[in-house]
Amino acid sequence: MDFSSVQKYLLSKHQAKETFxxxxxxxxxxxxxxxxATLTQESGVARVxxxxxxxxxxxxxxxxxxVQPGHHMNKKHWNTVFLDSTIPDNEIQRMIDNSYELxxxxxxxxxxxxxxxxxx
Structure with a gap:
């Protein structure tokens, strides 16, 4: 998944709001x-x-x-996922679903x- 597809998937969650x-x-x-979730892009690499x-x-x-410990987050409860095409899309969607459900x-x-x- 890339930045745009992750953004769309995050916003597809019921009552999800995007803020800045x-x-x-x-x-x-x-x-x-x-x-x-948070979503950003730095030096051409998106991460959530x-x-x-x-x-x-x-x-x-x-x-x-x-997948790394959460960038600027509680490292025990958050992961940073770099959207570099090495993780299957369905696995990223599962991680997003899990975060939302938690x-x-x-x-x-x-x-x-x-x-x-x-x-x-």
Whole structure:
């Protein structure tokens, strides 16, 4: 996946919003005001930060050289995924889905209920 396809996939998540709180260089993706991803491009290389279960985060880093501890994030709970074409698209989509699910599953019950009720 490239920058554009990751951006589209992130925005396809239910109620996902793209914001730029630190300026135009880093997009922050939130659901119910909680961040589940960031996306940026530097020196022609795109990268996405994704929330991850700590054990899976370590396993993904061991499996894929393009997965590193979260850049400017809590290294235990976040991975940075370099979009360098070395990771299959379906695996990147799975990581995005997982990040989104981790965030919504930790929402307060009333917020989660509102989110689920608004799903088409």
């Amino acid at each position: 709180p630190s300026g135009p260089d880093v997009a922050v993706y939130k659901v119910c005001h909680k961040m589940f 930060n994704l929330k991850c279960d700590p054990e899976e985060a370590v396993a993904l880093r061991a499996k894929y050289p393009a 965030v919504i599953n930790n929402l307060p019950s009333d917020e989660l209920a509102r989110l689920l009720a608004s799903k088409p």
